[in-house]
Structures are given as C-alpha cells and as structure tokens.
Amino acid sequence: MTMQLQCHDLHAGYGERAVVRGLNLQVAAGEIVSLFGPNGAGKTTCLLTLAGALPAISGRVEMFGALNTDPMHLRVRAGLGFITDERSLIFSLSARDNLRLRGGSVADALSYFPELEPHLDRPAALLSGGQQQMLAVARALAAKPRLLLADELSLGLAPMMTARLLKALRAAADDGLAILLVEQHVSQALAISDRATVLGQGGVVIEGEASALRERLTEIEASYLTGAG
Template sequence: MTILNADAVSAGYHDHPVVHDFTLSVEPGQMTAILGPNGAGKTTTLLTLAGVLKPLAGSVQMYGKPAPKSLHARAREGLAFISETRSVFMELTTLENLKVGQCDVARALDIFPELKPLMSKPAGLLSGGEQQMVTLVRALTRNPKILLIDELSLGLAPKVVERLLDEVRRAADESKIAVVLVEQHINQALSRVDEAVVLRRGRISLRGRAGELRNQKGRIQDAYLSH
C-alpha cells in the first residue's frame, strides 16, 4: 500500500513555483533520498509533502486519500517531520528533551546507547551528532508511518552521518516506516536508501534505484554542476 504519494506537485512561495511537476510514491519500509545542489528545491519539496506548504498545483495523498491540509493533521495520521533547524531545547537536559518529546526513554536508549551517559547534561552541551540523535530518536519512538527528514546530518562528521542513517535504515526495515530524506552526503545516502530522485532547478533530472544511481555518479554530478 502506498503511504505517501505526490502527484505532479508544483510548490513555492507567494504563488511563485520553485518546484515543478514533482511525482513520488513511497511504500512501507521504503527509503527515498531527495538529492540535488543548493537551491534545487529539496526543502521546498519536503515542506510540501509535510503539509507546511500548500501545493500550487498537483496533490499529495496519504494512504490513497487526499492528505490532510496541515502538518498537525498529517502528524495525527502518522507523519513525522524532522526539519532542517535543530529542534532540541538547548537549556534542558537530554532526559528532559526526551520527556518533552513524550518518548519511551528506555527504547530511546536501546536505539542510541550513546545517550546514556549524557542524560543529565544540558542538550546545548552535546555534540551536533548527539543532538541529532535526540531529535531522531524522539521521532522514531513516536512510531510514525512516514518520516520526512531534512538534512539530519548537516555539518556532521562522516562516521556520525553513517551512524544516524543506519538507525533510520533499521527503523525502515524493522518498523516498516516509509522514509523520505533530503541529504547532502550523496554516497552515504545512496548506500542506505532504496530509491533516489535528483532535483535540478526545481525539476527531477534523474531518478532510480539507489544501486543503479551508485553506478551513475557522473550523471548525478552533472545535475550538481550544471546548477
């Protein structure tokens, strides 16, 4: 069953489209990456899938029906959205951050045991990677049906990027969460997702199975360079 579907979506700001004719469909347990250079329209696309932006044309469906209009209403139907801005409360401890997210703390520590010694530390003193572990685990323990992630690994070291993406992959496999993620780390993303689309100036310039795209690095680079 298709969990989320975007049908010929155009999206943008003040009636001016910056994303055109975007089509995507995601199944349970399937991970899709949205790749592309700066300004290609990745965040705009994700905001539209999340219900933060209204499509200027086309439509978004959840479970085969028109998706509820707002992010809040989509969240009630099982959508979780991790946006580009870090969402931890810096002055609260790690434990308090997890509790604010109403997450199952024991389960959170099963997923990221690294957080165990950091529970009483203010989140503002955690590393960027540790903060993103808190953000990710809060979303995962809410048992979403679909998880949209905008640049989870922005500015993080490759090892940390891999650690985070591996947990997203595990959640997709074990809990059948459908995942759409925007990612700048192309290689790390392509070795974990099932499918990818490459945006260039707001349009899909390349799409396919991750395994095939890994062999077409030149074409992906073209999309980035001809920006």
C-alpha cells in the same frame, strides 16, 4: 506494500512562484527514498509542502493512502514525523526531557541510540553536535511515526556520525517506517536508500533504483553543477 506517501504532478513554491514543477514521488512502508539536488533546487520546499507546512501550488499529495490537505499538526497526529534542518531541541532541558517532548518513550529512543544513555541528564546544550542530532533523530523515531521526512540530518557532522544516523534510519525502515530523506552526502545516502530522485532547475533530472544510481554517482554530481538554481 502500504503506500505512505504519494505525490502526483506536485508544483511547490512560494506564492505563485513554483520552485519545483511536476514532482512525482512514492514512499512505501519499509522504504527509504532520497531526494537530492544542489542548493536552492527546492528540496526543503518539497518536504515542507509534503508535510502540509506550505500549501501546494498544484498537484495531489496522498498520505497514509488518502488524499491529504490537512495542516501539518494533524498529519503529525496521524503518524507523520518531520526532522527539519534545524535540530529543534530545547537546549536548556536535559537530553531525557527533550526525548519526552514528543510523547515517545525514552527506552524506545535509546533502542536506536544506546550511546545517548550516559548523557540523558545533561542539558542538550552541552552535548556535541552529533549527540544533539542523535537526540533529534531518536526523539522522532520514538514517537513511532509511519512516515518520516528528514532534511539534511548530517549538516555540519563528520562522515562517521552521518553513517551512524543513516544506519539508524535504515533500521527504522526495516521495521516498517517509510522515509523520505534529503541528504547532501549522495553516496552515503544511496547506500541505505531503495530509490532516489535528483532535482535540478525546476524539476526532476534523474530518478531510479538506488542500486542503479550508485553506478551513476559522477552523473548525479555533474547535474549539481549544471542544474543549480
């Protein structure tokens, strides 16, 4: 089992102020690990820190089997993909040209989302929200990362589209991709995850195998009410 991402006692935050303290995570090739927590718990902060876009306050991040302190663009070159909560498409360009932006092939992108094919020549601005997000995910997957960090893919989308996107991520993981997923739809995310960690105020409040956490949905949701920052 190839470990693609590991962090040990990570403290992440802004300046001296730690938002998340003592995070330990491991994501192996072929695995989806979900990171849950209420608004403001520090999920995005964790992803930014793990990606190298934000300096860690303390702790250790290993990527692709070695300690990594590189800036994000070098990690991307080494096989990191990052889908942020903004879709980061260029709306004036066609869907096809957006797919080409990250160097992946259009055919590979379509293998994950064949339903995008009829829309390839339309400007990204004219696609629906769901189609735009499929485009963003297709582009990230077509770049053939070894590790993907995904932040709130389903923001503003209908449950069926959320399920469609998560299914594509599961297929990519089954092909060997390691995925760290931040998702507000806990139940849907657990259905495709191997393990999950729930952040509360300042740190981890629940973690475990997804199969066990599926039985603890009420507890996870309750932690959002007491754990909010």
